[in-house]
Amino acid sequence: MGHFAKIYGAGPLHLLSGVASLVVAAYAVVKIRELGAAGNVAIWFVGLIIVHDLLLLPLYSLVQAIAVRLARVDAVRALPNAPPPPRVLLTNHLRIPVFVSALLFLLFFPSILQRNDGYIGASGLAADVYLERWLALTAALFLLSGMLYAIRLGRSNAAYRAAGS
């Protein structure tokens, strides 16, 4: 076992279970090849990793970094001759509705952008309602988040002024 671990880098059970999972994957590849569009499956398989890891994640990390910068405001006005007011961060009130709305778009963009060509034939319904539904949901998210921010700000302001006077 000690000798094996030195060469392999882990115990024999690690190797066995690793190989077993690769054998399952190999079987799936054989079956997918029988279907005749294996190349396209491979492109999507690898393409989705690239899109998520190298495009989507860096992109939303950048968006949230910008949101953190933008939101760095002291919304409660400081009283003269008093310690600075506690901060009520706008950051999360800004980026959370952005993220939820973006996630909904990511999940439902074929419907929202009417790329779902088969939808009308499948359902018998017009496909043009989803853009406005998504916009309405987005507006509601921002409204709710803004209201919560206003309430927190008001409370913090009142507490600060009460303590300062």
Place this chain on the structure above:
Amino acid sequence: METTGRGDDAAADRPAGALMIPERGPFDRGFWRSPLRGPWLASLISAALLPLILITALTGFFSHVAYETELTGNAIGGSDGFLAPVYRVLDWPTGWAWLYAVNQGLHIVAGFAAVPLLLAKLWAVIPKLWERPAVRSVAHAVERLSLLLLVGGALFVFVTGIFNIQIYYPWKFSFVPSHYYASFIFLGALAFHIAIKLGVMRTAFRENGVLRPLRRDLAETVAEAPSASESVATNPKPATVSRRGFVAVVGGTSVGLTVMMAGQVIGGPLRNLGVLAPRGRQYGSGPNDFQINKTATSAGVTATDAGPGWVLRVTAGDREEILTRDELLVMKQATHKLPIACVEGWTTTQTWTGVPLAALARLVGAENADELTVESLQESGSFRDASLSADQFGNSRALLALKVNGVDLSLDHGFPARVIVPALPGVHNTKWVATMTFRST
């Protein structure tokens, strides 16, 4: 078994020949600065994600069982290979009419609920994609190869499933078998991942408590110990959200998606909750105003095809009966309230009236037949025919429906006649029925 995934600074600095990567950009551990990332957060998300993935995996497998791929023409993705005997033995029951609706409802609801957790999990562990050296040992190479299959498999099954229910097919492969076999790759890699990472989860929960970090507010939110994993920032920025805030947003989004998708599963007035769900829409208040799958126009079936010239051809061996719609209407009718559930995770429950399939079997002396193949007027396309097992066509509530909610079926719902069988996958309830062939094997 966890021997290779831990931060070992001596090992990390060891040159690895051709695999040596400059310590720059994302390859530099100092590049990753969120104080939230670490094994505790990854473990908590995983603990919530795993049950959802198990539900989608099991219900996906059950759905394959429900399609009864061993019957004539029912297989979509070629043979079931070495699993064929398993599927032959497993029969989908007809006793609980709601069974397929619940199965597919769980599949779609758990699948959508898992998406925010999956994205959060990938975010929590992303520094490990860029870890140096890229390969530390053979074991580490096996792990990283398996992670490629795990992440690729997960993204593939989720994206194809989510696009499929919106009837969006931007690829060249066939959805059903590719979704099915990619899940083998995903689940195989997941089983290995769980086996090697269970120790990390146990350690993270033992050291931090399962829920204790959720009690800390923003001011108290600091990074986990850098030695715990490569995913922990060595040079963290101040937190801009607490861990409980992060978990609340991810969990809240997951719950929101659950409600949205549950709307199209449950139907009725709750369908309106499915604001963005493909089947979160009402048709109207008439007896034929309920969810359609595949309109007559898209199937190429015209009112003339389904008009007065229509006859039903029922055969068993060399016995054949030809029936007009009027002749079917004078046979003894039965009425049952039954749900019809689509593989895409939506259901509608209606009151159907028609001739029991068992009565049609008796008409041609096929009470003891093993299977029934029903063909549609639709000339081409998937699901223009489907086969039912003896249990399915023999069920007392299995109908050749002529009416729904007291009136004739509309053309879009399968006029002149359609099949409706308890717990049968929606598309196997063939519409615009032209022929019924009973067979004994």
